[in-house]
Amino acid sequence: MAVIGAGNWGKNHIRTLSGMDNVRLKSVCDIDEERLKRINENYPNIEITNDxxxxxKDSSIKGVVVASSSDAHFSLAKSALDNDKDVLVEKPLTLDSNSAEILIEKAEEGKRILMVGHLLIYHPAVKKIKELIKSGELGEIYYLYSQRINLGAIRRTESSLWSLGPHDISIALYLLEEVPNFVEAYGESYIQKDVNDVVFLNLHFPNRIIANIHISWLDPHKIRKLTIVGSKKMVVFDDMEAREKIKIYNKGVDSIDYNSFSEYISLRFGDVLIPKLEMYEPLKLEDAHFVECIQKRIKPITDGENGLKVIKILEEAEKSLRNK
Structure with a gap:
């Protein structure tokens, strides 16, 4: 295995992959010599290169994690696929849908694994919510909303939409198993011209389901929260909570039809359930899944097509922002 990019996320991939028993992380590449120096100090058995x-060209390397800046994702992933490597690309897969389609086609032609780092799909809490939806415990899903806000980290090569948006968009697609039929976005650039610092994104899904996503790197609060409202129950996933990640609320509105009167409603206030979760670091689960896909030649949960769906939504959101 090899990792290209030893920045914020790259160094985390290096940590997780180097700690796996069934993987040998052979090489790390970065253009920053100081980063390579630190990698060499912390992992002396790993080869380092800036090229x-x-x-x-190393035939012994079967899988590559691309964790570079997003504007280099396409060229690096394409080169890896051209050289018969299986590839995990950090989100977003590319910065436009045409480039994503090229990578998907190349992976299919070469029978290579193409996986996207939609990290939160591998979060035990998100998997639990998926189980709750599939089992019908939440009832009919009405709407969901999420907040991913903080002060920083502000980027220059991509907006908050492209930097933070893939997390919550990918979660919505995963949980609802649908793609939206309408996308609208409102946002503004305050710090850098044409680089949105805050975005309010609305995704309209079939069956009248609405997903509202609030993303910002210019906010006094650090919030990572998802709320899903169903006809039977409601669930909140707070990723800033150390232990109680999920809370299931037995709350709702029950309609009561009286024959001689118009329809009445009854508000239901039930218990709050905090399910026990087997907590594992999502990145370890993601990297372990990539390794499993390489070894067993199976399709990743977050494959290239999944990455393409997210990018198309981001593109629609960009169009909406420009037209405001």
């Missing part, structure tokens, strides 16, 4: 071609 990704050293990784691409």
């Amino acid at each position: 990704p071609k050293d990784i691409f």
Whole structure:
């Protein structure tokens, strides 16, 4: 295995992959010599290079994690696929849908694994919510909303929409198993011209389901929260909570039809359930899944097509922002 990019996320992939028993992390590539120096100090058995071609031409390397800046995702992933490597690309897969389609086609033609780092799909809490929806415990899903806000980290090469949006968009697609039929977005750029610092994104799904996503890197609060409202129960996932990640609320509105009167409603206030979760680091689960896909030649949960769906929604959101 090899990792290209030893920045914020790259160093985390290096940590997780180097700690796996069934994987040998052979090489790390980065253009920043100081980063490579730190990697060499912390992981002396890992080869370091500032040229990704050293990784691409190494036939002993079967899988590559691309954790570079997003504007380099396409070229690096394409080169890896051209050299018969299986590839995990950090989100977003690319910065436009045409490039994503090229990577998907290349992976299919070469029978290579193409996986996208939609990290939160591997979060035990998100998997639990998926189980609750599939079992019908929440009832009919009415709407959901999420907040992913903080002060920083502000980027120059991508807006908050492209930096933070893939997390919550991918969660919505995963939980609802649908793609929206209408996308609208409102946002503004305050710090850098044409780089949105805050975005309010509305996704309209079939069956009248609405998903509202609030993303910002210019906010006094650090919030990572998802709320889903169903006809039977409601669930809240708060990723900032250390232990009580999920709370299931037995709350709702029960309609009562009286024959001689108009329809009445009854508000239901029940218990709050905090399910016990087997908590594992999502990145470890994601990287372990990538390794499993390589070894067993199976389709990733977050494959190239999944990444493409997210990118198409981001593109629609960008169009909406420009037209406001």
